[in-house]
Amino acid sequence: MHIAIIAGSNRQRAVSTGILRYIERKLQAKGIRVSFTDLGVVRLPLFSPDSDAVPPEADRLIASVDRADGLVLGTPEYHGSVSGSLKNALDYLDNCHVEGKPVLAVSAAGGRLGVSSLVHLQGIVRNLHGILSPDWISVGDGEHGFDPDGSPQDPAIAARVDRAVEQFVALAAKLKAGAAVTVTES
Secondary structure, eight states, X not given: OEEEEEEOOOSTTOHHHHHHHHHHHHHHHTTOEEEEEETTTSOOOOOOTTOSSOOHHHHHHHHHHHHOSEEEEEEEOBTTBOOHHHHHHHHTOOHHHHTTOEEEEEEEOSSSOOHHHHHHHHHHHHHTTOEEOSOOEXXXXXXXXXXXXXXXXXXXXXXXXXXXXXXXXXXXXXXXXXXXXXXXXX
């Protein structure tokens, strides 16, 4: 199995990127191949549907998503929505890149929880014909304690992230195998 992770923050030491690095290690420990695109490092030009040429950075992102059996998308919450960096990256994708693939949504917010950004992200995923994982990950103010390696210091947060990752991996495995999927809310 191959999972593409896209970190939508351009902030150094972003909480959302830290959570995604933790998820990356969890997936790799399960023997899952991961490609990680950090939009704080990979700078994509502003998407334009009028442009005939796809920039090389966007072409690599598209290829990573095409190869993937599932996606993990992470964003900080800015003004109640996803980051401009992540939205711009997703604008380079078409339905054919995401259709039928499971997507785990991750958010970090300075306020209580990043629910608004997750709702917006879910709308984008639906329009790209992705399949939303039944759980999402959102951490808010006061939950930003992470070790230098990105692991959550709070065992309850680690358990919440681990549970969402397990659900996502199970969904991805079922979809990859072509099995019927029953989604339950937790």
